[in-house]
Amino acid sequence: MAGQATGxxxxxxxxxxxxxxxxxxTIQRLVSIEAAxxxxxxxxxxxxxxxxxxxxxxxxxxxxxxxxxxxxxxIARVLEFLFEVRTNFxxxxxxxxxxxxTELRARIEQGPTDEHTRVEPSDVPLLLIVDVDAxxxxxxxxxxxxxxxxxxxxxxxxxxxxTIANDRPDLVIVNVSSTYADGNALEFIETxxxxxxxxxxxALGNRDGFMDRVDVARHGARGFIAEPISHAQAIATxxxxxxxxxxxxxRLLAVDDDAQLLEAVRVLLRPINVEVTGLTxxxxxxxxxxxxxxxxxxxxxxxxxxxxxxxCRVVRGDARWKHLPILFLTxxxxxxxxxxxxEAGADDYMSKPIVAPELVTRVxxxxxxxxxTQKMSDTDAVTGLMTRRKVFDALGDAxxxxxxxxxxxxxALIRLDRFTPMREQYSPLQMDEVLHTAGDILTSFFRSExxxxxxxxxxxxxxxxxxxxxxxxxxxxDLLERVREQRFSPAGADAIGLSFSCGVAEFSKxxxxxxxxxxxxxxxxxxxxxTGGNRVVGAGASNPRxxxxxxxxxxxxxxxxxxxLIEHALQTxxxxxxxxxxxxxxxxxxxxxxxxxxxxLLLDVEMPGMDGYALLRKLAQEEVVKRTRVIMLTxxxxxxxxxxxxxxxxxxxxxxxxxxxxxxxxxxxxxxA
Amino acid sequence: xxKVLIIDDxxxxxxxxxxxxxxxxxxxxxxxxxxxxxxxxxEREKPDAILLDVMMPEVDGVATFHMLHGNAITRGIxxxxxxxxxxxxxKERFAQLAIRGVIEKPFDPVTLPQQISAVLGWGD
Numbered sequence: 151m152a153g154q155a156t157g158x159x160x161x162x163x164x165x166x167x168x169x170x171x172x173x174x175x176t177i178q179r180l181v182s183i184e185a186a187x188x189x190x191x192x193x194x195x196x197x198x199x200x201x202x203x204x205x206x207x208x209x210x211x212x213x214x215x216x217x218x219x220x221x222x223x224x225i226a227r228v229l230e231f232l233f234e235v236r237t238n239f240x241x242x243x244x245x246x247x248x249x250x251x252t253e254l255r256a257r258i259e260q261g262p263t264d265e266h267t268r269v270e271p272s273d274v275p276l277l278l279i280v281d282v283d284a285x286x287x288x289x290x291x292x293x294x295x296x297x298x299x300x301x302x303x304x305x306x307x308x309x310x311x312x313t314i315a316n317d318r319p320d321l322v323i324v325n326v327s328s329t330y331a332d333g334n335a336l337e338f339i340e341t342x343x344x345x346x347x348x349x350x351x352x353a354l355g356n357r358d359g360f361m362d363r364v365d366v367a368r369h370g371a372r373g374f375i376a377e378p379i380s381h382a383q384a385i386a387t388x389x390x391x392x393x394x395x396x397x398x399x400x401r402l403l404a405v406d407d408d409a410q411l412l413e414a415v416r417v418l419l420r421p422i423n424v425e426v427t428g429l430t431x432x433x434x435x436x437x438x439x440x441x442x443x444x445x446x447x448x449x450x451x452x453x454x455x456x457x458x459x460x461x462c463r464v465v466r467g468d469a470r471w472k473h474l475p476i477l478f479l480t481x482x483x484x485x486x487x488x489x490x491x492x493e494a495g496a497d498d499y500m501s502k503p504i505v506a507p508e509l510v511t512r513v514x515x516x517x518x519x520x521x522x523t524q525k526m527s528d529t530d531a532v533t534g535l536m537t538r539r540k541v542f543d544a545l546g547d548a549x550x551x552x553x554x555x556x557x558x559x560x561x562a563l564i565r566l567d568r569f570t571p572m573r574e575q576y577s578p579l580q581m582d583e584v585l586h587t588a589g590d591i592l593t594s595f596f597r598s599e600x601x602x603x604x605x606x607x608x609x610x611x612x613x614x615x616x617x618x619x620x621x622x623x624x625x626x627x628d629l630l631e632r633v634r635e636q637r638f639s640p641a642g643a644d645a646i647g648l649s650f651s652c653g654v655a656e657f658s659k660x661x662x663x664x665x666x667x668x669x670x671x672x673x674x675x676x677x678x679x680x681t682g683g684n685r686v687v688g689a690g691a692s693n694p695r696x697x698x699x700x701x702x703x704x705x706x707x708x709x710x711x712x713x714x715l716i717e718h719a720l721q722t723x724x725x726x727x728x729x730x731x732x733x734x735x736x737x738x739x740x741x742x743x744x745x746x747x748x749x750x751l752l753l754d755v756e757m758p759g760m761d762g763y764a765l766l767r768k769l770a771q772e773e774v775v776k777r778t779r780v781i782m783l784t785x786x787x788x789x790x791x792x793x794x795x796x797x798x799x800x801x802x803x804x805x806x807x808x809x810x811x812x813x814x815x816x817x818x819x820x821x822x823a
Numbered sequence: 824x825x826k827v828l829i830i831d832d833x834x835x836x837x838x839x840x841x842x843x844x845x846x847x848x849x850x851x852x853x854x855x856x857x858x859x860x861x862x863x864x865x866e867r868e869k870p871d872a873i874l875l876d877v878m879m880p881e882v883d884g885v886a887t888f889h890m891l892h893g894n895a896i897t898r899g900i901x902x903x904x905x906x907x908x909x910x911x912x913x914k915e916r917f918a919q920l921a922i923r924g925v926i927e928k929p930f931d932p933v934t935l936p937q938q939i940s941a942v943l944g945w946g947d
Contacts, residue, residue: 158933161846165839165932172835208878212907213836215929223929227907 169217169262176213179206180251180258183229187251190239204233214258222257224274224300225250231295243296250298256413275392276300276317280310280338281325281354286381290323293385307333314342319349321392323384326355326366327377336369343370350395352388365815367616367625372599374616387555394551394599399425400517401442405432405458406450406479411504415448418506422514432456436464439471446516449496451480451487459494466495475516479504530604532582533589538611541603545613545664548601552615552657559657560622562612563671567649567683569608580640587638588648595629611668619656619688620822624814626652626686627723634684651678654724655689678724687724700747701726703817706736706765707754707783716752719810720817733760740774749821751780753800755791766798775799779820783808825850827939828868830861830887831876831905839932840874840905848936858882862890865897872943874926877906888920903942905930 186203189195207230215223229250232243239247277299279287287303294301302317304310307330313319322342326335339351352373353366366374373391375384402424404415412428419426427442429435432453439447447465449458458478465471478491478499491499498512528540536544545561552559566572566588573581585608592610596602602612614622630650639645653674655661660670670689678687702725707713710731717727728746730736739746751769755762762782769775779801784791786805795803801820804813827844829852831837841852853868855861859882865873873891877884884904891897904917907928917925924942926935939945 158847161843161932164842164846168835168838168842172838175835208907209833212878212928213833216836216839216932217929220929 165217166262173261176210176258179210180255182206183210183233183254184251186233187244187247190244190247195237200233200237204230207233210254218262219257221274222254225254225257227300228274228295228298229254231292235292236296246298256417274298274300275320276302277388278302278304278310278313278317278319278322280304280307280322280335282306282328282330283325286325289381290385293381294388296382297385297389299385299389306330307335307338310338311341314346314349318346321350321352321388323352323354323375323388324371326353336365339366339371340369350392352391354384367597372597390551390555391599399423400446401444402426402446402448402513403429403439403442403444404448405429405435405453405461406448407432407453408450411450411479411502414504415509418504418509419513422510424513424517432458432461435461439465444474445520446475446477446513448477448479448513451478451491459490462491462494462496475520477512477516530589532585533592533604533610534586535589535592535610536601536603538603538605541601541605541611541613542664542668544601544603545611545667548613548615549657549662549664549667553662557616558618558621560614560617560619560625560654561657561667561671562614562622562626562652562654562686563605563668563675564610564612564626564650564652565675565679566608567651567679572646573607576640576643580643583640584638584646584648587636588633591633591636592629595632611671617656619654619659620818622654622656623686623688623724624818626654627719627814628811630684630686630722631719649684651675651683652686653678653689654686660689685721685724701728702748702821703727703750703752704736704746704748705729705752706731706733706757706762707752708732708757709754715810716813719814723814723818725817732757733765736765737768748778750817751778752783752817753780754783755795756785763794763798766795766800770799779823781816781820825872825945826853826868826870827851828853828855828861828865828870828873828900830855830858830873830879830884832856832879833876836876836905836928840930840935843932843935844939847933848940850936858884858887858890861887862894862897865891865900866894869896870900872923872939873900873902874939875902875904877904885916885920888922892921901943903939 183203183206186195186199189199207226210226211223211230214226229247232247277294279290279294279301281287282305284305287305291301291303302313302319304313310322314322324335324339328335339353342349343351351371352375353371354375354377355366356377372395373387375387400423402419404412404426406412406428407430409428409430412426412430416426416428427438427444429438433455435456449461451458462476465474465476476496478496479502480487480491480499481502488499497516500508500512528537529535530537548559551557572584576584589604592602592612596612596614600612600614602610605611614625617625630652633648633650636648637645638648653671653676655667655670655674657667661667674687674689678685703720705713705716705727708731713729717729720727728748730739753762753766766775766780766782769780780799782795782800782803784795784803784805792803801823802816804816825848827850829837829840831840834856837854837856841854844850844852853864853870855864858879861873861875875884875887879887882890888902891900891902901923904922904925905928906925926938926942930938
């Protein structure tokens, strides 16, 4: 291996030599790209310039990486994509082109560094597009390149798995409406998100199709993009989902009269998600500090007019900023200056010239300490969930995003049933254990882009992006079932079961700000608790003051045990239900001038006396099926039976034995349709 | 000793590939800056393999491959394509040709010989 190492060292040094020799040619290609970008800005781009820039970007994409300039290579590839097909660029795209070109020049001028053979993970995110239709993947790729992504494509799930293993994409778009020869798209999403929780998976599909947001979210996708949608919009939405899952960059304000040094700091810190604002004029420090509100500052010691040590003293003397972490860069490493730096209240210092790994480590250390304190104050100590303040802020942010994108948003307020008697029965420490377990269940249940926090003693608030009220009610129904299955065993006490009452409100139907939404969810939660608890209720369903008895679902089935099970599952999801064991008892309530109104009828086929078909036929004659959707519960899913039910006017049918979640989904769809 | 012909219109990449194969693997290299020149060099030098850039002016990589394949002297020499971009349409074209393998640009000069060996099944 020694020979290999020597060979590598030789290769590297020869590479630097070749770079020197070909640098002018490389710069020439860069100039051609810059000319095209300039032409875009002045709206004078012609086809010759565009084609030239395209060819030059292609060449740079293929060569810069070989010199170890991987980031530059990626930028060139993005530019190549843009110049290949586009003639029109939006303002935002033009701005991005300018920034990319500026960075490309900086990278090329910097040239290969000695670390060049180490393949750095690029900070241009890699997007994998999975669809059987090559035209779609190609078109999405072009859009994605325009919005700053690198892309890979896969037409089969097997190929997609291979790309994920080899290239570790940052995010994946899967068309879930496509039929893949080698597997199921939802299972694919589940496998990917289980194995690689850091990869963001977004599903693209038809809203009216079999799959919807809830199904897709259950399988681990972070977002659902409903077709029809333009490819540009699909990529913009994906980028948005991706950005939301990314932690917000940390803001660092660097003050140094050397602009080049500031640029170096900016480039070096970007991989650790630090956004650097450089300031060369220390006189403007106070103004910029209050404008960008950084989380850490970096001062040069020696600057004209005001020096860094003076600035540091001023910061430490101000009540708002005295805890701000402060780092110093200094040419002087003599004891006196270092002593002055620390006396002024600095947290750390580094000597110039900057050594890349040192800068990254020192800044990271400083931030980790700050973030730890921050995280502690944002996290409820008992449950591990967000604090009330934090989840309320998160709700505000989510409302902002939802209103911009015209997306729904569901807010759930959850109260543990029997909380006060529990308080009396258990010691505070035992209560903490119960709440801790509840916190664990909530944490594992919600998706990472949802927010869930402890609202008060036994109450929790959950914010679910992209869900409607009905979808939220269903999702919380799932949670309620999970909570009921769990045994809580505080030390020294018998294991107990828990349940909760929950109200769900939707932005913007039930409220347009955080306050209104949580009040609407709260009113529904109170109603759920008053009507016996252990259920989830949507906002607005709480006041059935009509004289006529109104229910959501009526069930006619002679199997009492099964009926009770179905009723329970429905009530968990906030539906009002009635059960009748046979057609006669049902008709006696429905027939006298509509004594009972219902949205949905679940009708068993095989019953003693009048069977399901006969009853359906009678209801069809009386035009009840026009006002009420009917789902037939059949024994076999034989085609003849299905056809018969449909001809008589049934909305849907489901064959026994069925799984309860599937039945719940069908019912929700029938009621919402 | 292995001898590899590198056909690429870009001087820097030609030199790096050549330097890499010589320094890292101790192979002999010959170079050409166009398809036409490549065919002549291949006829004369009879290399063990040809590393061929896809995107070149005038005669591009695929056309060059057809020339090499149509020539009695050079047709048996395995060809590895060097390309900066593999699109779905290209893949189909490549699959129809008797190309031995594709190496993506930018390549890593330290591991380029290993990549070529792997593609060609050379056991050294």
